[in-house]
Amino acid sequence: MPPFAPFLSLLIAFIGTTSADIFMANASLPDSWVDGQPINAAGQAFWVGGSPSTYCPSIVGANCPDATAQTIIIAGFSALDVEVPGGQQIYVNVNGALGFTQAHSAVVPTGAYIGGFFNLTYMSDCSTPRTVINWKSPDGSSEGILACPTKPSGPNVTVSYQLYAKTPAFNLTNCDGGVPVDGLTATYLSSPAPYGAWQYV
Ligand SMILES: *[C@@H]1O[C@H](CO)[C@@H](O)[C@H](O)[C@H]1NC(C)=O
Ligand SMILES: *[C@@H]1O[C@H](CO)[C@@H](O)[C@H](O)[C@H]1NC(C)=O
Ligand SMILES: *[C@@H]1O[C@H](CO)[C@@H](O)[C@H](O)[C@H]1NC(C)=O
Ligand SMILES: *[C@@H]1O[C@H](CO)[C@@H](O)[C@H](O)[C@H]1NC(C)=O
Numbered sequence: 451m452p453p454f455a456p457f458l459s460l461l462i463a464f465i466g467t468t469s470a471d472i473f474m475a476n477a478s479l480p481d482s483w484v485d486g487q488p489i490n491a492a493g494q495a496f497w498v499g500g501s502p503s504t505y506c507p508s509i510v511g512a513n514c515p516d517a518t519a520q521t522i523i524i525a526g527f528s529a530l531d532v533e534v535p536g537g538q539q540i541y542v543n544v545n546g547a548l549g550f551t552q553a554h555s556a557v558v559p560t561g562a563y564i565g566g567f568f569n570l571t572y573m574s575d576c577s578t579p580r581t582v583i584n585w586k587s588p589d590g591s592s593e594g595i596l597a598c599p600t601k602p603s604g605p606n607v608t609v610s611y612q613l614y615a616k617t618p619a620f621n622l623t624n625c626d627g628g629v630p631v632d633g634l635t636a637t638y639l640s641s642p643a644p645y646g647a648w649q650y651v
Contacts, residue, residue, distance in 0.1 A: 472531055472643040473636040474520045477597060477629075478582045484597055484629050489613060491521045491530060491650040496548040496613035498597045505553075506648035515645040522639070522646030527567035527583055534649040542566060542585065546596070546620035548613045553649040563588065563617065570633055582633025585615035592616050595633060598625035 475489040477498050489496055492503030502521040506514035515533050522531035523540070530538040534553040541549050542563040551558060558564065570584040586593040594616035599609045611629070614620060 470641050471526060472522060472524050472639045472641060474639070475523055475527070475583065475634040475636055477631045478580070478633045478635045479629060479631045482629065482631075484611070484631060486635075488520045489523075489634060491550055493651075494549050494552070496521075496550075498611040498613065500610065502647060503651050504647035504649065505651045510648060514648050517647040518644065520646075521650065522643065523636075526565075527634075528565060530650050531643070531646040532649050533645040533647075538650060539564070542615045542617060544617060544619050546614035546617040548615060550650060552651075563615075566615065572632065580635075582635055584633040587618055589618075592618050592620070594630055596620075596625055596628050596630045598628035 477484045477487045477489060479485045484498060487498045489498060490500050490502045491497075492500065501519070502517060504517040506517075523529070524531045528540055530540065530550055532538050532553070536554060536556070538553060539551045539556070539558065541551070541558045543549055543559055544561040544563075549559070549562070566585050566587060567583050568586060569581050571579050571581045573579050584593065585595055596614045596616060597611040598614050600612055601607065601609060609627075614625065614628075616630075
């Protein structure tokens, strides 16, 4: 590795293009329906399952990257793997809902958390250690990631599960029928990896 490599990868991660930390995230909760479900960005939020919601302006035309089937995340869950200049940063709303900045904007909602994601390794006598990505509030008072239904389940009702971090203000009563996952499994892509999309919307 050339001597400038660490600086270069830091810089590149910051501007949201390529880095050594490029991955797709899936929900982790062994023996649950939610285990292995892909995490996707859409509508300024993150969801369990479904598809990413992407956009590329017509002016970019033939240079638009092909959007991948699953959302690609970079740099320790801090940003989306997009080609749009400026990138798109990931944040956690005060109420816990994960979100991401719109293209061409650095605006995050008031009080939103930047960062807080960390690698958590589960040790067990009966299986090999498992590392997942989890979230902890800056003061360490609350921790965890949940998949919360957006409407009550019922016959013929398709329920979408939205991803939340357990922030201090997270109100569990908003997550009836939800699933506290034990984290998100990252599948790392080798660098250079393709962009996940021009931008997520
Ligand atoms: C994540 O989800 C995708 C899409 O369903 C699947 O192809 C992949 O195997 C999953 N990865 C893990 C680690 O569960
Ligand atoms: C988790 O570990 C990987 C591999 O060491 C590292 O690249 C990544 O940044 C870490 N993620 C977080 C959220 O700390
Ligand atoms: C659910 O959908 C099926 C097929 O459209 C219909 O026969 C059934 O009555 C519906 N059940 C309820 C509770 O709406
Ligand atoms: C959650 O929020 C609702 C509505 O704001 C409130 O009535 C309820 O007491 C809160 N529950 C908890 C556990 O804070």
